[in-house]
Amino acid sequence: MTTIPLTPLDWPISPVVPLLATATEAAEAEADSSLVLAGVLLSLVAIYFASKLFGELCARINLPPVLGDLIGGVVIGVSVLNILVFPEGGVTADSSAVMNFLQSTADLTAGSLEATFAAQSEAISVLSELGVIILLFEIGLESELEELIKYGPQAAIVAVVGVVLPFALGTVGLMSLFSVEAIPAIFAGAALTATSIGITAKVLAEIGKLSSKEGQIIIGAAVLDDVLGIIVLAVVASLVKTGEIEVTNILYLTVSAAIFLVGTIFLGRLLNPYFVSLVKSLKTRGPLIISALIVTFILSYIASAIQLEGILGAFAAGLILGESELQRDLEEQVVPIADMLVPVFFVVVGARTDVSVLNPFEPANQEGLIIAAFLIAVAIIGKVATSLTVFQSGINRLAVGVGMIPRGEVGLVFAGVGAASGVLSESLDAAIIAMVIVTTFIAPPWLRNVLEKGEAAEATEKEEAA
Amino acid sequence: MTTIPLTPLDWPISPVVPLLATATEAAEAEADSSLVLAGVLLSLVAIYFASKLFGELCARINLPPVLGDLIGGVVIGVSVLNILVFPEGGVTADSSAVMNFLQSTADLTAGSLEATFAAQSEAISVLSELGVIILLFEIGLESELEELIKYGPQAAIVAVVGVVLPFALGTVGLMSLFSVEAIPAIFAGAALTATSIGITAKVLAEIGKLSSKEGQIIIGAAVLDDVLGIIVLAVVASLVKTGEIEVTNILYLTVSAAIFLVGTIFLGRLLNPYFVSLVKSLKTRGPLIISALIVTFILSYIASAIQLEGILGAFAAGLILGESELQRDLEEQVVPIADMLVPVFFVVVGARTDVSVLNPFEPANQEGLIIAAFLIAVAIIGKVATSLTVFQSGINRLAVGVGMIPRGEVGLVFAGVGAASGVLSESLDAAIIAMVIVTTFIAPPWLRNVLEKGEAAEATEKEEAA
Numbered sequence: 030m031t032t033i034p035l036t037p038l039d040w041p042i043s044p045v046v047p048l049l050a051t052a053t054e055a056a057e058a059e060a061d062s063s064l065v066l067a068g069v070l071l072s073l074v075a076i077y078f079a080s081k082l083f084g085e086l087c088a089r090i091n092l093p094p095v096l097g098d099l100i101g102g103v104v105i106g107v108s109v110l111n112i113l114v115f116p117e118g119g120v121t122a123d124s125s126a127v128m129n130f131l132q133s134t135a136d137l138t139a140g141s142l143e144a145t146f147a148a149q150s151e152a153i154s155v156l157s158e159l160g161v162i163i164l165l166f167e168i169g170l171e172s173e174l175e176e177l178i179k180y181g182p183q184a185a186i187v188a189v190v191g192v193v194l195p196f197a198l199g200t201v202g203l204m205s206l207f208s209v210e211a212i213p214a215i216f217a218g219a220a221l222t223a224t225s226i227g228i229t230a231k232v233l234a235e236i237g238k239l240s241s242k243e244g245q246i247i248i249g250a251a252v253l254d255d256v257l258g259i260i261v262l263a264v265v266a267s268l269v270k271t272g273e274i275e276v277t278n279i280l281y282l283t284v285s286a287a288i289f290l291v292g293t294i295f296l297g298r299l300l301n302p303y304f305v306s307l308v309k310s311l312k313t314r315g316p317l318i319i320s321a322l323i324v325t326f327i328l329s330y331i332a333s334a335i336q337l338e339g340i341l342g343a344f345a346a347g348l349i350l351g352e353s354e355l356q357r358d359l360e361e362q363v364v365p366i367a368d369m370l371v372p373v374f375f376v377v378v379g380a381r382t383d384v385s386v387l388n389p390f391e392p393a394n395q396e397g398l399i400i401a402a403f404l405i406a407v408a409i410i411g412k413v414a415t416s417l418t419v420f421q422s423g424i425n426r427l428a429v430g431v432g433m434i435p436r437g438e439v440g441l442v443f444a445g446v447g448a449a450s451g452v453l454s455e456s457l458d459a460a461i462i463a464m465v466i467v468t469t470f471i472a473p474p475w476l477r478n479v480l481e482k483g484e485a486a487e488a489t490e491k492e493e494a495a
Numbered sequence: 496m497t498t499i500p501l502t503p504l505d506w507p508i509s510p511v512v513p514l515l516a517t518a519t520e521a522a523e524a525e526a527d528s529s530l531v532l533a534g535v536l537l538s539l540v541a542i543y544f545a546s547k548l549f550g551e552l553c554a555r556i557n558l559p560p561v562l563g564d565l566i567g568g569v570v571i572g573v574s575v576l577n578i579l580v581f582p583e584g585g586v587t588a589d590s591s592a593v594m595n596f597l598q599s600t601a602d603l604t605a606g607s608l609e610a611t612f613a614a615q616s617e618a619i620s621v622l623s624e625l626g627v628i629i630l631l632f633e634i635g636l637e638s639e640l641e642e643l644i645k646y647g648p649q650a651a652i653v654a655v656v657g658v659v660l661p662f663a664l665g666t667v668g669l670m671s672l673f674s675v676e677a678i679p680a681i682f683a684g685a686a687l688t689a690t691s692i693g694i695t696a697k698v699l700a701e702i703g704k705l706s707s708k709e710g711q712i713i714i715g716a717a718v719l720d721d722v723l724g725i726i727v728l729a730v731v732a733s734l735v736k737t738g739e740i741e742v743t744n745i746l747y748l749t750v751s752a753a754i755f756l757v758g759t760i761f762l763g764r765l766l767n768p769y770f771v772s773l774v775k776s777l778k779t780r781g782p783l784i785i786s787a788l789i790v791t792f793i794l795s796y797i798a799s800a801i802q803l804e805g806i807l808g809a810f811a812a813g814l815i816l817g818e819s820e821l822q823r824d825l826e827e828q829v830v831p832i833a834d835m836l837v838p839v840f841f842v843v844v845g846a847r848t849d850v851s852v853l854n855p856f857e858p859a860n861q862e863g864l865i866i867a868a869f870l871i872a873v874a875i876i877g878k879v880a881t882s883l884t885v886f887q888s889g890i891n892r893l894a895v896g897v898g899m900i901p902r903g904e905v906g907l908v909f910a911g912v913g914a915a916s917g918v919l920s921e922s923l924d925a926a927i928i929a930m931v932i933v934t935t936f937i938a939p940p941w942l943r944n945v946l947e948k949g950e951a952a953e954a955t956e957k958e959e960a961a
Contacts, residue, residue: 065617066624067799070792077789084779094779134800148617151531155618158532313550313560315834322835323543326536333533334600365828366835368781369788 060148061141064131068149071127073156073373075112079105080372095225096469098372099462102379113380115150122146153377158339160374161442163367165340166325169347170360183421184249190418191250191433192257195221195411202407207400212269213453219265220443220461221408223258224251225435225469229476243425243480247432254433262340262443269452285335290345293328297349305353318362321350340442378445382462383455397456401463408468409434425483428476435472440465526614527607530597534615537593539622539839541578545571546838561691562935564838565928568845579846581616588612619843624805626840627908629833631806632791635813636826649887653716656884657899658723661687661877668873673866678735679919685731686909686927687874689724690717691901691935695942709891709946713898720899728909732804735918751801756811759794763815771819784828787816806908844911848928849921863922867929874934875900891949894942901938906931 079101084094105112112126122128122142127149132142200218203209209217229251264283304324308316325346332342350359388394416430444461447453453461545567550560571578578592588594588608593615598608666684669675675683695717730749770790774782791812798808816825854860882896910927913919919927 060617062620063799066621066805067796069621069625070796070805074789074792074796077785077792081777081779081782081785081789085777088778097779148614151526151614152618152621154528155532155535155621159535311547311551312554313547313563315831315838316547318831318834319543319547319838323540323547326540326543330533330536330540333529339532339536362831362834365781365784365831368784368828369832372781372785 060144061135061137062148064135064137064145065148065152067131068127068145069152069156071130072113072149072153075105075127076102076153076373076376080376084372091473092469095375096466098375099379099382099466102376103382103384104379105376106380106382108382108384113153113376115154115381116143116147117381153373156370157374157377160367160370160372161340161445162325162329162343163363164371164374165343166321166347167360167363167367167371169344170351170356170363171347183419184246186418186420187246187250187415187429187433188254188257191224191254191412191415192222192261194415195407196261198407198411199404202403203400206403207396209400209457213457216265216269216443216447216450216452217404217457217461219258219261220436220440220447221404221411221464222254222261223436223440223443224254224412224433225440229432229435229472242421242423243428243432243483246419246424246429250429250433262446266446266450269450286341289332289335289341293342293345294349297345298352301349301353304350305355308355317355317358318366321346321359321363324350374445378448381448382444382459384459384462394456397459398463400457401460401467404460404464405467408436408464409471425480428479428483431472431476431479434475435469436465440468526610527601527603528614530601530603530611531614531618533597534593534611535618535622537596538579538615538619541571541593542568542619542839542842546842550838557939558935561841562932564841565845565848565932568842569848569850570845571842572846572848574848574850579619579843581620581847582609582613583847619839622836623840623843626833626836626838627806627911628791628795628809629829630837630840631809632787632813633826633829633833633837635810635815636817636822636829637813649885650712650716652884652886653712653881653895653899654720654723657690657716657720657878657881658688658727660881661873662727664873664877665870668869669866672869673862675923679923682731682735682909682913682916682918683870683923683927685724685727686902686906686913687870687877687930688720688727689902689906689909690720690878690899691906695898695901695938708887708889709894709898709949712885712890712895716895716899728804728806728912732912732916735916752807755798755801755807759808759811760815763811764818767815767819770816771821774821783821783824784832787812787825787829790816840911844914847914848910848925850925850928860922863925864929866923867926867933870926870930871933874902874930875937891946894945894949897938897942897945900941901935902931906934 080098082097083101083104084097087097087100088094102113104110107114107120107124110126111124114120114125116122122132122145125146128142128146131145137145196218198218199221200214203214203217204211229247264286304320308320311320325343328342328346329339330342332345333339350356353359385391389398412433413427413430415433416426416428419426419429440461444458444465447461448458546564548563549567549570550563553563553566554560568579570576573580573586573590576592577590580586580591582588588598588611591612594608594612597611603611662684664684665687666680669680669683670677695713730752770786774786777786791809794808794812795805796808798811799805816822819825851857855864878899879893879896881899882892882894885892885895906927910924910931913927914924
């Protein structure tokens, strides 16, 4: 035992005792709980500051603010300032600016410092996990089963081809051109499938095209694409987990994903009236949001327990509760919670990304950069080519294709899961992030341009006809 | 090194790696990150379920729902069901129903199981800490400096006497009658000082008496009382921290509390217009709530860094941001976040309370029960006697006294801090909780009764005069 002077009230705010202390092996390295809280508070301040600073910069130059979270994370993370770092890849408390600052006000032993660093990193990680659960719940809430069905076959074809084409092109290309192994190649290919419904919907709304035919097809396809992307992520992540590609495994996962989604949606619709009347009968604070969180956390747990992803459960929870008459209230109430927790996820993703791998002046990076260029090309070509499947006439096909390009938050989820899994090489992970950044960067101005050109052409046609 | 089969993607959702692994001493006891998340999700479901079930029961029988959180915590905690337990007082993962359930689906080594238990408990603790920070921020938002000043001398006298009298009676009584040592006696005395503004305001609102003279004095005094209680808590907690009573220490703490509160309020008022225009200039999601959280977390950190309590910083942040024109928006947006996090705090407080100490059939408990009876008597007499200081005529004095009785959430904060500090004996801690429960139980029906009797008497007087 060391002689850490554990004061009687070293954790000043709410009931907790040094938590790492009980694992017998960790007895020598007790976390200082008041410093854990201080570390979490300082980390959150850094996260929010970075999120707002870079998010606002992005907003000013007409780029999606979620990019700002990512860039802000890169700046405060392991790549640049080392304010928000995690105990991985040889990083110790010495590398953490927050821990160094706290250590200057305290006097911890090396072991206790590492334990405190580990504990505050664990807390930030759980907050970031809750952030992505809330994000997918919110996406589920905003998605509508009715919409998925209404824009029917056209959106479905666009979505399916828009998932299959980039996935196939990316996976096969990586394996044949770059000799990447099957599992990482599949993972990277999967990261190419997503479409960011948030970014695309926002761009369409900004230029008043949300309810246009193109807008409706893009949104319908993006909603379906989101679901497909989540299934693909679940399937791929589970494949990575078992370490090999087994047809029975794929079948099991696809079937359990389908049963889980269809089952929860079916049960959800059945139980929704009871949920609504239960919520309405509650008299204490937060009846709706607490009931919704119970459903979300239970489905997240079940989804992860049956080898799918927790986020799939959160999405299903959002989808079924979004069907109830309480959707609007719920959407409203989930906003501040998402505002609080979602940036933690994206900033943490950025903070854990070592972008030095993209430095073109470093010869060792050239492979990563070539892969990035390939992924970007596939990401764009795959979605634009998909637009050729639009069979209805009078549609600005290019707009549909370009609208599907931004990978945004869903692509980042893949990058984050990939980074955590250890299945992706650093250069491949960085290449995926670069692909997400570039596609998310170029899509908004490009989509606006394509739609405006389309309008001009239409006007000219009408003039000539008249 | 053990041979824990760390799968490449054992943490399936967002970027994290086994966090406890880096502390060298803990290398043998790696937490399974996917199980940490599963444990957090299941714990949160248990917390929300207990909070709602018992909160609703309390609401039906006209008791404050916060009591339900506490009772729910007792039921799922170490006293009864062992669903939500913490690694303290010899509790190991074997005692945790959640960990046993998770272990049945996984196959962890003993060390890894304990580390996972410790990590998920740490995460729940940080969530509960954030809960009490958000709670005090919300109380600060709802408090108004203007009100404090407006109901001026009368409310101030009621508040000060209502803090000093129970504190002195309780501390002296415990030391002389029960031979309790000075520091725990002072701590218990301090726990007698608080008034729950939330409970009292709610009761007054329910019977339409919020804007009556009595109501205004009670609320004014309760607001002041809240601030005094927080200062008392900060002073007492810091006293406990240093282990002895030093006049210079009391002076330092009182002065730094005063400077901190006055300074932040002064600076806050000065900077509020800039805060408002900054928030209004932001274009990305959550401009108000994220900016407010940055202020709250920074002030919480500073308050704890200068030896005060983090919650004092959160209260100050609420008080100053509540002065800005954005108060209403902020109050609205903080509600779902408080709904999500505050119950975690109260349920955790209940879960950590071993109420078996209150079993009257156990001879060893008699001292605790006698102390509880004494504290309850002081808690009631102290506040009712305080009402004799009401010098304005035509006031229902008894109503003012009874309105100050419920200790509610502030008393529970004391109990929680006391439990965490280890300064209170189990019986004294249980006695404080019993006092908080009893005062919070009896005040609402009693206050209603007193006010209605007062009305009847007034009506009779008017009739007789006519």
